[in-house]
Amino acid sequence: MDGCAIEPDAIGSARALRNPMSIEAKVAALAAATLAIAIQTLWIPIDADVSWLITVCERVLSGDRLYIDILEVNPPASVWLYLPLVWLAKTIGTRPEAVVAAGFVAGGLASAFTTLRIASRLDVPRARPFLACALPFIALVLPMALFAQREHAAVLLALPVLAAVAVIAEGGRLNRRAVAASGFAAGLIVIIKPYFLLAVAIPALWTAWKRRSVTPLVPGLIAGGLAIALYVAGILLFAPAYLAWLPVIAHTYGPMHESWWKLLLAPTFYPAICIGLLMMLRPDKVPVLAMSWILGAAGFLLATFAQAKNYPNHLLPEAALALAAAAAVLDLPGVVRGRRLPVSLALAFVGACQMYQWVILPDPAVASAIKRVAPPTPSMIALSPQLTTGHPVTRNVDGRWVGSRAGLFTASGAAHAGLKDPIARDAYREDVDSFGRDVAAHSPDVVLVSRAAKKSLMREPSIAAAMSPYRPAAVTKDTEVWVRRSLKR
Structure with missing residues (x-):
């Protein structure tokens, strides 16, 4: 892959992002992981959707046939996402909820550090710890009752995938293996929900436009296509009954939708506030990392419109990526000094409001x-x-x-x-x-x-x-x- 070299002084002056294991990242990750575990253990149980899918997995592992003996309205990926974790819980003799929560905590930490490591390849003149502190909380604490939902998994994948897209867009160094891995992860995002294709396609098209070439994206496109092809093969081999279920979904679940004014307002509310706060920082230009996440948020937003249900979990990905984009701009040295603190506090307040909205407790x-x-x-x-x-x-x-x-x-x-x-x-x-x-x-x-x-x-x-x-x-x-x-x- 063709790319541009990063100057040594740029590398040396961006240590907070160059070293994803910086003290700020370590402390934030430990705090976020501890808080996430406490929330899931002591306050908010695994939510209804995930609880049901765990039950489906248990039934499948006990011999029931998916879409025949046990019926799920969503595609097989919704079940297969949790199946390895439920199998592990069954193998070691513990509650599946605990293993699912632990798996997503581990995934959140991996997502945050992988994103920081990829972002370290961007040509950042000077780094500050805002992003290193924000990412673990976005990955682990922001979801609250939406923890371990499919949209949560999509966010954990999208953060590093779109960071890799940003590196490619800038012409930074990212070897073919890393590009292919990012493309495969992008394919997994699409597998989780086909609507999410928009969240990776829009940033990819922007990158091709910036580079005036699709060549840097080719390894990722091939890997993403391979992931989707394997999924399709899996459906044909292990869940062919789902295909017969598709017309029923189209004629029952499909027509159900929220009123359009609510659909336009609710998903855009928090992302719009985050982007507005980002612009209040008056950056000389929006950095490629923030732009990649903004475009990804736009894709997730369009996916929410396409689903037209306005369920709380549908709102998570665009809100999370918009918040991450604003945090990335806070790291820039060119923002107005007097605006950094109030914008930081405002973003923290926005995040707290989102968390409060997503405190969903069973009766x-x-x-x-x-x-x-x-x-x-x-x-x-x-x-x-x-x-x-x-x-x-x-x-x-x-x-x-x-x-x-x-x-x-x-x-x-x-x-x-x-x-x-x-x-x-x-x-x-x-x-x-x-x-x-x-x-x-x-x-x-x-x-x-x-x-x-x-x-x-x-x-x-x-x-x-x-x-x-x-x-x-x-x-x-x-x-x-x-x-x-x-x-x-």
């Missing part, structure tokens, strides 16, 4: 009610269109999920899309009937019933018949806990 009353009226380690299912009715509470009470899906989400999407559509109508009926089949096959001890959806769902004859052996035993704000009538009061 403890549901777990208490289950423990009060159900037998120990109960078998469980949910009569609800929402995944959050049954997860993570099932795992939090040491329950055993016996449903073939997380909830009647497909039926909800089909009803939203309109049952005049034959594919949506068939999907609705199959999803509703699956509840009766699961109850008949497994006779769960507990059925968690969504109070908001109870009336409409109980009109279905198959559901009403399946619920006849059960009685309500406890009520919380959003959930009713039903148990088998044969259980003693």
